[in-house]
Amino acid sequence: MRTGRKRLSGRSQACPVDERRRGRAIMSTATKLLCLRPADPIRLETRRTAMPRPGKGEVLVRVEATSVNPIDVKRARGYGQRLLSHKGAGKFPLVLGNDFAGEIVSVGAGVSPWRPGDRVMGLVPTGRKGGAHATHLTVDARLVRTAVDGVASAALAAFPYTFTTLWLALRGAGINEGNAKAQKVLVHGASGGLGQLALQILAAWGASVTAICSTANIELCRNLGATAVWDRTRCRLQELPEHFDAGLNFGAWEDEATLIGRLRHGALGYVTAVHPLLGNIDRGGLLAGAWRSRLDWRRMQSLANAKGARYRWIIFQPDEGALDMLHHFLARGALTLSVGVSVSIDNADLAFEHVANHKQGRAILLPMGALSS
Template identity: 40%
Template sequence: MKTAMQAVRNSRFGPAGDVLEYGEVPLPRPPGKGEVLVRQRATSVNPIDCRRRGGYGRALLRLRGIGGFPQILGCDVSGEITAVGPGVSELQVGDAVFGAKSPSVRGTYAQYCLVKAAEVIRKPPELSFAEAAALPYAFLSAWAALTDAGFRAESAAGRRIFLQGGSGGTGVVTLQVCKALGAHVAVTAGPQGVDLCRRLGADEVFDYRTEDFSRHLDQFDFAICLADQSEEAKMISILRPGPGTGYATIVHPLMSLVDTKGLLRGGSEAARTFLRNRRAQKRRHRAYAWSLFRPDRAALELLAELTEKGTVQAVIDRTYPLSATAEAHEYSESGRAKGKIVIEID
């Protein structure tokens, strides 16, 4: 009976080439109530993986019981179910599934991954395992921000959405989903990503190195920060007065403040900053949010539906074998990737 698997893990914080180790580790325990065991065929590199490897969020993650060592990073699930736990009826052994799990110390950079059944759904046959791995965590992170800002799929048609960072792994899928739902979408991108965003259907694309989007845009319903929080004031300036408008960011300072100043001082400073900003927008009847990834089965099913229709496609910049995960992290941190970096698992 098999008792071990290949995985990539780290036993300390540091640079990818120094701390990420490929080798044999014990298999996950059997799935418990509401869980499934997935034989991973692919996963992907998300910026949060690289940042966690360097120590980002260690204080708050430790409080949640998921900050210890050794760690297996990774959040995207794409593979076949090999075992189901008690209470799981909608999925069965042999199903090809995809989805994303919250950050943990038993992540997806491994041949096998234990995940809650509610966090995965059947993979559309139109998607390869590599393509399926490129979509869920990035999309669900941005979807959390969109919904926190007040965006709703059923009323998306005709709404005006600004996405800062349209050509990165999160931006490319979010741009496509918003367009598929009928929204008008403006994005920023680097010079190498401008054409990509146009091909994906963006209505307006601004090269962030040479153009100031805030000089050209006005009366937008939603602005979503996917890349650089320092432009928050500019993003808010393009919004029309509410209600039904909002700003949200997935790159807020909560974790970094707690890391550098401790739970009490850092947490208090983050709370004061957030509440001050939210009050300022509330006076203009706008939503304001600092958003985090959260599982959302309905959103995952929407994503699957749109990929089946062909209106949303995976955009993969490069693929690496599991044994080269450190190189994949280094490429991610170079900032050159357009789309997702996928790790294929034998």
């Protein structure tokens, strides 16, 4: 992967120091990681910008860690551009990233209870303002939660985006703590970020989870709570029993009809995160792409409905309830997501490469690392 990077060479070059609070420099400029244009190899560059100021209801956060997810790699290559442009989020250069862990620097009008110095984690919506791949960002104070004590920012930042999507998926499938016990749940893409969180939560709720993954990840899925593991590289999905109460597809849209076919009659629900909505619109434009997606959705919905199951497509969006639940699980030490690589933003290409090559473990950027190296 080639990158058009502008290296930061040290703290002195980074920013003038206005004052010191809590022993830390208050910067007058921020650094953002820009994705320059839709391309493969991905084109990334760091750029200095004016320090953002928190508006009413916002906090300014010094980002200590932020994650690179599959959607960031796809968007960097142009995926989703046509639909996201309608939200003001498709225009390059783009700042990607949907979550972060860090420290509050200042708060806007009407914000409580946050104070400068609070350690937090949070979510950034996909929108006009740009994402979390930066040294500093302003964010709606409602999308911030207290960082869990004893968990490093690099570990925390792996969670908010992935957990929120997973939480929306569980909700979409109609699975909750109250009804999960003894339910048979099929999870495709079980060894990925969404899948790993699904395994841990569903196992904790007493569900019986069948994980679909490739050979190398069988042990990982077992260790995270799968009751059975199906090696997708050796066994056909059609041979899975037709007895599942719910299905979560985090693996591949191509397998959608087959997986729905594995639900039992009277099943609860089925959810996919790997639907073709954005891809259809990229290929066909807004109207034709939306129409194509409606046909795709209707076809799968009728298969699910024939089993008595509800059918949903998940689209990530910030969710305060999900953030509350994330804090709840993390505070109990009940969730893990291994980090495969963590690098400063001036080495962001390594993190994007890690995700693009489907390597195990999450990819984390350490924006302030760029300033202190």
